[in-house]
Amino acid sequence: MHALMLTLALIAAPAADAPGFEARLKAATGPNQLLQLEKWCLENGLADERTRVREIIGKISLPARPSSDYAAREHARRxxxxxxxxxxxxxxxxxxxxxxxxxxxxxxxxxxxxxxxxxxxxxxxxxxxxxxxxxxxxxxxxxxxxxxxxxxxxxxxxxxxxxxxxxxxxxxxxxxxxxxxxxxxxxxxxxxxxxxxxxxxxxxxxxxxxxxxxxxxxxxxxDGVWMRPYEVMRWREGLVWDGRFGWVPRQDALRARYERGEVYDLGLKRWGSLDELNALHANADTPWIIESEHFALHTTAELAKAAKYAERLEAFFLQAFRQYDLFFSGTGGTKLIFGVAPSQRRLKVYIYRDREQFVAHAKPPADWAAGFYSGAKKASYFYDSGGRFSTLQHELTHQILAEFAAGRGGHSPWVAEGAATFLENADFENDVLTNGGLERNWRVREYQKNVQSGAQEHPLKYMVDTFSPTGSWNQGEISKNYRGAAAVWFFLMNFDGGRFRGDTVQLLRDDYCSTLRQLDDYYGITPDGLTFLMDRYYRECMIE
Structure with missing residues (x-):
């Protein structure tokens, strides 16, 4: 969830007493906020408190030499x-x-x-x-x-x-x-x-x-209804979206047939009973195919579920673009998110009616897999989850990033998995799909709990060094690797009031395009300095 969205939710909160030093210290999660806190201590004559802040700042190690574009990056941050x-x-x-x-x-x-x-x-x-x-x-x-x-x-x-x-x-x-x-x-x-x-x-x-x-x-x-350009195109073809049936004829006389249990199959170009067509498309060789603005959904689930999945896919696509906007800056991403440019590629997604059919036809790479993205086939594969979307959204993140990076290179496992875990638990609030904060990200909550109780978790520098483009994601305890990636990415997107979110998304883009630089270059802080800040973030700070 953007830090801004938290502001939007709280703009009208009742006035409270101004926070004291301890509360301000817990809220200061990065160098800029800590420097502001030091200034506040100086203005309020809090010498001992200022010393505590300066001690923390002194542990944030900086590179021996700033990157060549440090000034430009700092200007962008401002x-x-x-x-x-x-x-x-x-x-x-x-x-x-x-x-x-x-x-x-x-x-x-x-x-x-x-x-x-x-x-x-x-x-x-x-x-x-x-x-x-x-x-x-x-x-x-x-x-x-x-x-x-x-x-x-x-x-x-x-x-x-x-x-x-x-x-x-x-x-x-x-x-x-x-x-x-x-x-x-x-x-x-x-x-x-x-x-x-x-x-x-x-x-x-x-x-x-x-x-x-x-x-x-x-x-x-x-016709009195606000539509995105793709919906306007379908309207001109004589179709409108119905949340129960997908694309349906917009003529009232034809739509009335749906209320009598009939459905027009756009693929077969004929009418049939809903029961008959659901039975036909339950076969993996003859699935329902629903095209939306950004997806081509192939599914053997019943039509009502297929329509709901199509809606979820589109809502998630916009959420991914909102969170990782700068990733797409060179591919017309801003125009795509604001609906003023057509999508150049429709992403393929297969959703089977049950796990048995999924295993038989998708052939997942691991027995435990509930879904996966195949870069070779440029498609994602899942089975009907009964309303659970975290796996679908995790793998869709991989698919969207990989295919909009135009296949220009590999990526670091810690980056790819961190970016995917960050979006996997997005859900609807007030009819808009949003990320939420710490309360939604169970991996990060577990990481924080373990760190605070003294249990060993992967620190930032370990994740970056171990899971580089040449590192194997499957080494060690997989669940621990996922927690580490989730915690690192959540931290980088949010610390210092979200000041480095843009740098983190640029890192994501560079990693997928095989132009990844040293971590110092993106943040102006060494990996050791970032590791210290992240450890403090989860041990001591007040995060949402």
């Missing part, structure tokens, strides 16, 4: 810092403005005894996204909306009031949106396209019909 700070400041300030605007709207509604359900819901949707459930401000606004009278009136008068309400609501949201678009621009300029995408998606949770956000994501409004 740009990213500025973009994140701008977004956080904007959100904090604009929340008050929007809530004030909503309160004015509620007062206007009360003065006219106008409170239809859809109008009340629009006001409350925004309030619920911006305000903490326990806040008095939210409770007061909810009560004010609940108390609104709604008088009977003529259709003409109701239409007029609806028009006025809509204009007032859009005016409030327009001011909010205009400043948010400025923040999005800063994110993209700073190379943080994923943050910009998150902002758009978050705005749509508040205001689902926001035209600026929809168009910013490359969507077009067709």
């Amino acid at each position: 740009l990213r810092d500025s973009a994140r700070e701008q977004v956080e400041l904007f959100l904090a300030e604009r929340t008050t403005s929007v809530i004030t605007g909503l309160s004015d709207i509620v007062e206007w509604m009360g003065g006219r005894s106008y409170a239809p359900l859809d109008a009340r819901q629009r006001v409350l949707t925004v309030a619920h996204k911006l305000l903490d459930p326990a806040s008095e401000q939210r409770k007061a606004l909810e009560q004010a909306v609940a108390d609104l009278p709604d008088a009977q009136r003529s259709a003409t008068e109701a239409k007029s009031l609806h028009t006025q309400f809509d204009a007032k609501f859009k005016s409030v949201m327009r001011k909010f949106t205009e400043q948010m678009l400025t923040a999005v621009g800063k994110c993209i300029t700073a190379g943080e396209a994923g943050y910009g995408f998150d902002l758009y998606r978050w705005l749509l949770q508040i205001d689902p019909d926001n035209e600026w956000a929809r168009r910013g994501l490359g969507e077009q409004k067709v």
Whole structure:
């Protein structure tokens, strides 16, 4: 989960007492935050505390000579810092403005005894996204909306009031949106396209019909519905997406046949009963084939499950692009994530109806495998997991990274597995697939627990040295290797307030393209220094 998304979730949290030194020390996880803490100690006359901070800083070893592009990297970090700070400041300030605007709207509604359900819901949707459930401000606004009278009136008068309400609501949201678009621009300029995408998606949770956000994501409004360009193409072919059946004819008369148990098979180009076609496609030689924007899904699962899998694949694809945006910067990734450029390759995924069929036809490389990606065949293979998606998302990460790297080289096991474990537990929150934090990453939680209890886990330098491009991933205790990779990657993506996220994603790209440099070059810190910081991160720091 982006550090920004944690901010989005907490912008309206009730004010708390300013944290003291110990809390600040636990929150300072990298050199920049530690230097800021040292400055705070100096300003507040905390000499002993400042000494403690300086001792920690002194253990962060630096390279004998900085890399040739150190200045450029530090400039990029400052740009990213500025973009994140701008977004956080904007959100904090604009929340008050929007809530004030909503309160004015509620007062206007009360003065006219106008409170239809859809109008009340629009006001409350925004309030619920911006305000903490326990806040008095939210409770007061909810009560004010609940108390609104709604008088009977003529259709003409109701239409007029609806028009006025809509204009007032859009005016409030327009001011909010205009400043948010400025923040999005800063994110993209700073190379943080994923943050910009998150902002758009978050705005749509508040205001689902926001035209600026929809168009910013490359969507077009067709027949009253916002669609991505690929959906528009299918619409022009006479098809619309249905979460139960996949692509279906958009003519009402034809869609009515689905309610009677019939299905039009796009591959066979004929109608048939759902039971008959599910039975036919349960055979591994004649699977359902569902093409979506970025995937070609071949599956012997029932059609309803096939459609749900297709939706999950697309949601995960966007999540991978949001998290690893800079990986795709040279392949039109920003245009892809914002929906303004077509995908040049459709990824092949096979999902069998059960494990027996998976073993017989996919021939997994290990008896215990629940899924795998084959680089030789450029396809991923799984079986119906009954709603568990971690293996699917882990292997899809390998597939997306490998195929969008255009097969230009190998990669280090610690990098590949770290990147995959980071995304494997993504799940839906408010209808958007997100990574979550430490609470979702069970491998990292276990690593942290073991380190804090004194059990031996792989430190960062061991992972980097042992699992280089020539190192075997299968040596030693495999579960320990996975925990180590997960912990290293989680640390690199998040330490120092996420300041080095961009450098970590660039490392990922370079590794997959066989242009990996020394670790010092990416972070301006030696492997020993990073190992010290990571050990402190999991032993002593407050992480989310």
